Amino acid sequence: MKLKTTVILSSLALAMWSSTSVLAAGFPEEGKRITMVVGSGVGTGGDIFYRLLTKELEKVSGKNIEVINKDGAGTQFALQAISTSKPDGYTMGQLALPTATMIWLDPTKQAQFKGDSFIPVSMVMSDPGATAVRADSPYKNMKDFIDAAKANPGKIKIGAGARNTRQHFDVLALEKAAGVTVQKVHADSTAQPVTLLIGGQLDAVAESVGDFLNMVKSGQLRILGVWDDKRSPLAPEIPTMEEQGYKLYSGASRGLAIPAGTPKEAVEFWDNAVKKVTESAEFKDGMAKLGLPIKYMNSQDYAKLYKETEDRIKPIMSSGN
Amino acid sequence: MDAIAGLMTGFAGAMTPENLYYAFIGSLLGTLVGVLPGVGSAAGMAILIPVTFNLPAEGAIIMLSALFYGSYYGGTITTVLLGIPGESASAVTLLDGYQMAKQGRGGAALSVAAIGSFIGGTFAACGLVVAAPVMVQYALKFGPTEFFSLMIVATALLMTFAGTSMLKSLIMGLFGFSLATVGMDPAIGIPRFTFGRIELMDGISFVPVVMGLFGLSEIFENLENPARKVFQTSMKSLIPSMQDTKDCIGPVARGTVLGFLLGLIPGTTQALASFLSYTTEVKVSKSPERFGHGAIEGVAGPETANNSHANAALIPLFTLGIPGSPSIAILLGAFMMNGLAPGPLLFATSPKLAWTVVASFFIGNLMLLILNLPAIPLWVMILKIPYSILNGLILTFMLIGAYSLSNSAFDVGTLIAFGVLGYIFRKAEFPLAPTALTLILGPLLEKKMRLALELSGGDLSVFYATPISGTLLALAALIVLWPVYQVLANTYRRRTALVK
Structure with missing residues (x-):
């Protein structure tokens, strides 16, 4: 039984390993651990989306990216983890708008981060609201x-x-x-x-x-x-x-955030990688199956939307309905 | 019958070498995930998900499902042998299972758990084939109002844990309830009793609390007499005796039905099923005083119920596309990633896949039985490790398990704090079980009550004026008042006897 376990585990490892390729120079340095912080619970729609994105990002960047779920409190734990991580471009994570904005604008949530704690990297998808x-x-x-x-x-x-x-x-x-x-x-x-x-x-x-x-x-x-x-x-x-x-x-839109203070080249690296991912046939196919519409937005446009969302919600949150 | 014909084609599909292979890997990994404390089925499935990206749809779903229900087989092993509940669903098994291990009957406890799990799981899979769509329609009528009343029945059953002192167990029950109020208010979304710690925002995690209260405090207590010998075990004790088998028929049957019915209701958990099964067994037992001291019924019932629940919980997913728990949401994700929508049309649009997966449940459960039964003597060997070494190993596993829950040192702190607390409780002879159980019940009770009131617009009459909920509340009242009546009746009889 021990032998079988070894065989299975090694074949699993092999299956994961074979999907990566080597590429890129400069930023991401070799041997650095790259982390994707996901705020949605394991196996939820959000988590599956970020795992699909991560898998495709690995292909494009040629790097292994580790998904860590910090689920709970409506992505607040994940945002907290991202905001306190080292701003070196090796830790990024889930940014859901307008959910995230509402967390730091709501004083009862006692969030230890604000809008300027993050740099929005790129938007990947946007799912319009619906009444059913x-x-x-x-x-x-x-x-x-x-x-x-x-x-x-x-x-x-x-x-x-x-x-x-x-x-x-x-x-x-x-x-x-x-x-x-x-x-x-x-x-x-x-x-x-x-x-x-x-x-x-x-x-x-x-x-x-x-x-x-x-x-x-x-x-x-x-x-x-x-x-x-x-x-x-x-x-x-x-x-x-x-x-x-x-x-x-x-x-509800989903994209990537990286801690404020991250070097520009790292933000650009990931933004370009996301752009390539959103154009790949495999990602498109995966997203269609999940019933999620792709909507790519580069860091400049996404930052604009990020700011607009905050300006739009601030008066609603402070009116205390 | 259509269903039977469908199942037959399903078996043909599930018996192909590669699908058997996927079912086997799923079962094996499920057992491992169950054995490792802190790694629940959801976490295990999440680790496996990236691998399934590259598999055919059938294989991916078969493997993930097998991991899901398989984890409830494995969870029993550490609970019974080491007193570490691997997951919340097996916490209640600890009460009698660990005692059995101490008495040298650990093997029998594991055998009974494996066989009960197999019976429960297979019965639930049959239910999926035969009656699922109709039953789920009824299960959905079981809304938050009815759910709340069911929780009240469960709370009333806590009285069965009275043991030596009713007052002490009530205190411990209330302690659990108050722990359960920590975290985000479920209706208004405002943090309560979190003292500014975001780690407490989602409440105190159940697994480190239970590992601390039961497992760690046990280790502390063992330190008092370090010379303790290893547990006695003989090969003969691995097999349940005739008496054991006879004792288990009722618990297994009741556990199967209870787990199955609860599994149909989205939002119930395996932990709830095993807890209700345990309290039911104490209630119907002719000798309730044996529970907590190694009663085999206390292992057979809950272990059957949680596996029956795990398999039945797949029914709302297959027939309506509703995921009842995080683990099942992952399965839903696996369906979606392959462009499939579970729901009423699944069996019509992709009958081959649907039936193949259903057939794989039978095969998977059988594999788990075969995997688990012969391995029991191996597992029991763990107990041959001298206690001084075993203690350290258990401690290591618990610490890693607590950390791996959400990659947070906070849970490790919780584990240690509750370990100390548990030790104090043990010394003061306060029962620990009521705290664990109200900690499971508390959040469900509160969430469902507030949701029911939001639905009724604040009208309390929904709880007693609707048929299902009203009946359940009456049952709860009966459970509470029956002992009172008995006491009064006895006093009256004695008095009249004196007068005569």
């Missing part, structure tokens, strides 16, 4: 839903993420735009409101397109509207909120 109902729901589109909410103020139950999250603000924005009030139910994970929706305890759920897509394909859910200015390439048959008369836009 059960496939057998009487609400066929956003109008049906809003009409029902108007007829029954405060009665329609909608899963609105955890309190003070993007999903929560989405529902507040919808209430304001449509002039309705709904009953907001806060759950602490994405799977939970979807389970409640399928189980009939909720009437609708606010999350992102990627969170619903599989269940839409399997005929269990229907997305009423995509919170974007154009239809999702992964579900072109679903109308946007804008088409239905609500100028509402939202979504």
